[in-house]
Amino acid sequence: MKNVILLTIDTLRKDALGCYGGGNPTPFIDSIQDKCVRFTRAYSCGPYTQAAFPGILTSSYYLEYGRQKVLSEKRVLISQALNTTGITTAGFHSNPYLSAYFGWNRGWDVFYDSMEDEVDDKVPYIKAGEINKKVAAWLSSHIGAGEYRAFFLWLHYMDIHEPYVPERKYIDMVDPSIRLDEEEMFRLFKDVVLKRDVSDKGTVELLRKLYGAHVREIDDAVREFFGILEQCNVLKDSAIVITSDHGDEFGEHGGVSHDGKMYSELVNVPLLIYEPSREKGKVSDLLVSTLDIPPTILYLFGLNPVDAFEGCSLLPLQGYPIKGSFGEAVDKHGSHEKGEEKEVHYYCEGDLKIIYCETDDSWELYDLNSDPQELNNIIQTSHGAEPMKQKLTPRVRRY
């Protein structure tokens, strides 16, 4: 493929998309499924941005290289791997954790992280529409009159991330009976989300709907982005990987937001590969990881694998190995209570998923086939418990 685009959407739950069987439609994303491979069992390497993005952009795990806040020089960003081959690399986003200050600007010919721009005081990031405008401006200058260098474009939308303050028109699409104004929605963020208060089920459901309204907003932004690609006449020459760094919790395991739990609502993320030449859609139930994205991008460009990348190319599907998926993070909530950093890990293989939480030295095991909501811990009763423990144990406190 001439160009590859990576579109990451912060905080997007898999079940928020219509094509994944979520209750609410996402009309545009649902409409492109006939040109996509859709992975149903894609796992993020972590439950929040800092823990997830080393997988997505460097094909390495969060707790490797000594857990620095700033990206280790030893990690190779996909932009660095591509930049040396003559492919133009451009990144556009507005997530402070991925800003130049934290070292994510390596290898990009163009890198926009919004840190020099003014942002809204309450919703402190540049919205998807603005990101699209910047991408459109860059793209048209890059394409110029006709002949242009192949490019790798990464864009990341923040709009779903709390505070949930969607526009009226999107709230109406989800539930027109919600009559909150911006001030009231922001109050919910301060009083309920920030306090992790799930005592009132009705309020948590209300938050879920506001979140859903943001998802509709993002669906429109993705539609607009595809329109830009079409207008620039590059859609037909571009493969597009669409995924998310993590989901969001709405009371499924006693909390809201995303602090470091490892359940499916946070780590089982959407993953789509759009290929313009594809004749019909494909659904893959392979167990895969977002760690596999950088090798997949190399594959799409027809380039050789890079040693530093720990994942495997997702394409061609029949060549993908049967393997498990790991994820790791610092349990922010537990660490705060204990006064020191506590790790949390998971490992998924076949239908089993094991979670280790250092905060209270606890193990959990779930059978995702019979218990997809991960409510019934079978660590004491399952024959699978021991072998799964043995696979995860070497990864705990290994650096």
Next chain:
Amino acid sequence: MAIDKEISEKRKRQCAKLVDMSKDIVRKAFDRFKPEELGVTWTGGKDSGLTLWIIREVCLEKGIPIPKTMIIGEGDEFEEIEEFVERYSKEWVVPLELCRNDDVLEAASHTLGATVKVKDLNERNQAELKRIAFSEEEFPFEAESEAGNHLMKTVVFNQWVERHNLKGVFQGLRWDEHPARFNDEYFEKKEAAHLIPEHTRIRPILHFTEKDEWDTYAAFNIPHCTLYEQGYRSLGAKTTSLISIEGVPAWKQDLENTEERAGRRQDKEKAMERLRKLGYM
């Protein structure tokens, strides 16, 4: 005071061209707005200094005074900058106004790091803190803290624009200063919002790189602050600006392959502030 750098005739002509482009922007601004509707922001640094020098050239050619100029007093200034600004505001006849948030300075007893209690501030400052959703009862007096930065810089700037009914404000931003600037325009209209007056930002030197800038300083013998000779490349508040290479003048450093603003504490503060608003930290 002159910069000890040899500039070839060819390079001089190139710099003159860049200056001409900037003069055109300034002339366009004077076509679009009346002189009394225009203002200049000056910091004593190299970007706003070059901008002011170019505006002055256009004013000399038109036979009009330099528009109202402001400098922000954030309570953490380099003496070298103060001396430089004092000297050239006189020499160039700059109608300079020192703008400060005296209410905050008093609440902090003019002491860096002192704790400012929100309830001790006047109504406008309290309203401004509300506007940025700052809900704590106190904050440390530092220009780079979230509340400090807003009250000491943004508010002071907005009030100055409002006070003089300015329609256009000259700024010394450059495209190459930061990758995020690549899309900025020479004229950008800012819409009015709560406590923010409508105005147009005018950026005559957007197209200068850092190297172009120092070559132009040398070619035209434009005065600069002595701190750049000590090795500073980017100047902000005194306690948060860092020397890039001790004793090596800015124009002798490797401008093209190293970061102009590496290690500025502002970048960290800004990231932290946004993360806090997203519910982290």
